[in-house]
Amino acid sequence: MIHSLDPAPSAQAAMLDGATPLTQLGVIRVEGEDAAAFLHGQLTQDFSLLGLSEARLAAFCSAKGRMLASFVGFKRAHDDILLVCNRDLLAPTLKRLSMFVLRAKARLSDASENFQVFGLAGGGVPAALPTAVWSQWRDGQVSVVRLPAAPGAVRALWVAPVGAAAPTATALAEPLWQWLEVQSGVAMLSQPVVESFVPQMLNYESVGGVNFKKGCYPGQEVVARSQFRGTLKRRAYVVHAEGALVAGQDVFSEGDPDQPCGTVVEVAPHPVQGFDAIVSLQTSAAAAGGLRAGSVSGPHLTLLPLPYSLLEDI
Template identity: 65%
Template sequence: MTQTLQGIAPISHLGVIRVQGDDAASFLHGQLTNDFALLDLQHARLAAFCSAKGRMQASMIGFKRAPDDILLVCSLDLLAQTLKRLSMFVLRAKAKLTDATQDFQLLGLMGSAVPDAAQAPWAVQTMGDAHLVHLYPAAGQPRALWVAPAGTAAPQGPALSAQQWLWTEVASGIATVSLSAYELFVPQMLNYESVGGVNFKKGCYPGQEVVARSQFRGTLKRRAFIVHAASEIQAGAEVFAASDAEQATGTIVQAAPAPDGGWDAIVSMQISSAQEALTAGSASGEPLTLLPLPYALLEDI
């Protein structure tokens, strides 16, 4: 039985890209996997920024502070290169992109620390100068991302550690793409289409044809799964199935120590390996136990 985590955690592994200007939403609409053209002030978007081959170069949660002011929260170790590459596509659009990590503070809220916990994932509440983005739950507990200008008084509640928050990210089943996962996956290999991260009805963006083909032609052979190990496992490590000791079946995307001991991780791997014995690092490595996903997968179209 997983112990219940309640409280507020510091977040230092994520950064903020700020996009300002009259064309901020339309510009992002043409670059990311989700619909930013119809984004309102009450919702956020999970999205991927892909290469021309449809491989994820970053993932982000985006929301509007104002009609011409959008924040993108992404992995800090990919922020600089993501900002640089996104800026290359601005051209004549009225959109200015900046690294605003130092201008905002991020906190993770879990369990009883989440106000109005019945809100659906990706709903946004405005709380003075702060914005609260409701996330997918972990271990049945509500989660939210609190984003506010630097210096804003933080909400009050029990303290959670950064490591505990990282575990809630793993337990939610929604991976954040970091440097170790750069250009390894199309969005569906991390289940992004099943958690609101891909809009198949919107127009073109880099890699759109590959992402659409993976969905509509039934060519997707990898998915994201949650696993548990008795000992430490790390992002970037390969995963092996019992049927093939030579060829890895997947990769650990994100890992964190579990509250009750051991480590939990999100693994992107061959769907066909889900019924096999799994190990991390090598065929004789740390045994992995498959855990249930906390959300349903969207059926292939």
Template identity: 60%
Template sequence: MTAPLQGIATLTHLGVIRAQGADAASFLHGQLTQDFALLDTQHARLAAYCSAKGRMLASFIGFKTGPEEILLLCSQDLLPAMLKRLSMFVLRAKCKLSDATADYALCGLAGDSAAQATGNAAPWTLRSVDAAHVVQLYPAGDTPRALWIAPAGSAVPAGPALDNAAWLWSEVASGIATLSLPVQEQFVPQMLNYESVGGVNFKKGCYPGQEVVARSQFRGTLKRRAYIAHAEQPLTVGAEVFAASDAEQPVGMVVQSAAAPAGGFDAIVSLQIASTDEALNAGGVALALQPLPYELLADI
């Protein structure tokens, strides 16, 4: 799980939504699980976009590029529908939303490349380097990671090339799930540990699904968490997870999966907490749970 990674990966699985206008921050503040009203230019935000039932429709990494512009990074397969849905709620707000994917180059930085770009700052720290923006991510094991976003055509940072598959594994190893189409509307944010990694602000005002998310946190109703699992065979995103004691009732789902550098496959799985002591499998493939790379916040 902690094999060292070094270099720079070109990222094609992420897209960019641009929110532009005097009300961009306040509009997003009312739609997403994190505080965008107080967002400055030194930090990024991890955030979920939820349905009225509190189920995640998408996850975003968002940051300001200027006083009236915010960029949102999300899984490319969700972007068109999320852009359309968010645009429905703009109404009279002075905020224009657009697909800006073609306007930006996105890279993942790992190891020394990330450390040099960010100085090993805290996760979600944002640095501006010339025309580029660099977001410090959670590490993969002991390996620093960062996102590099710059205008299309910008020179990529100097460093060795990193295979995209290795970067995708680093995302799994970080324990921070990026929602994609096969698992849309399957989880409230806490089922992916978002409240423990800076993805939910419980002090901000209302947003779609806010009552469900808050109730999960404050009434002790949360029964699922995200874990990292290892398997010897490929795991399909969206596959149901079963415990040995019950082959018919699933206890979880595969959220994200990637080939592991040391062999086999690693995945983020969302599981019933009560099932974690049992033998688990996804589609008949045995799962071995691994330690989470971060601390979970205590339930309130």
């Protein structure tokens, strides 16, 4: 998906290649013989069967099924699991998760100062990394997780202890990484949109973020009911706007200016002009068009194709 504002393909390929430190991300470490079982009972994905060559996209939900945080989680060892999330959610998420440990043999800690996290794109992604999304490749203490691709660029998450040699790839501008995040259509939760969505409102069931066969977790009944009792009425979309957008901003439809029909979830400046974003919208409003950010006189939003199929459409 290279729309009219994008650079020529050859220039884009060179631009979207390399590595960048992701200082906006933090790390929760879960250690102990019950680490996987504990997370299995708290998050939307299956951690009991998580292997050392895999990773998981997962959400932590309230009892009402609303997302409190989202993670990329993977094992460094059978009793050592890392959860990578936005730093602005780490402290409250760690506090809330810790409340549920009770007698489980699991220790939770903020390990953000002990690990470095990089984003890899294009030629910066190791050739040895399996091609399956959410696979993990280990090189000593280094973990590399295959992320969903953005149109025009493969992507990966690189995590290693502080002191390990940083990736040797060329430097990738951090705003370009954020743009690739948006272009992938897979939103990671941040503070402005906490408790705004059940996972399906961000397409998590279609991108590997929800397992409907696992046991109970907070909000599980709401999440399951949203999936199996009627058509999903709100979905995530990728959009372009000429004006500035911010996470948490309301989206309005010109056909119904009195109440918002959606929310801006994640934003990045477009490499050439304007802004791209992931927005969660009522499906009826997306079909009707005439979308504006902030108010009915705000920036016009142009819907872009999603880079993946929705589960209900497969």
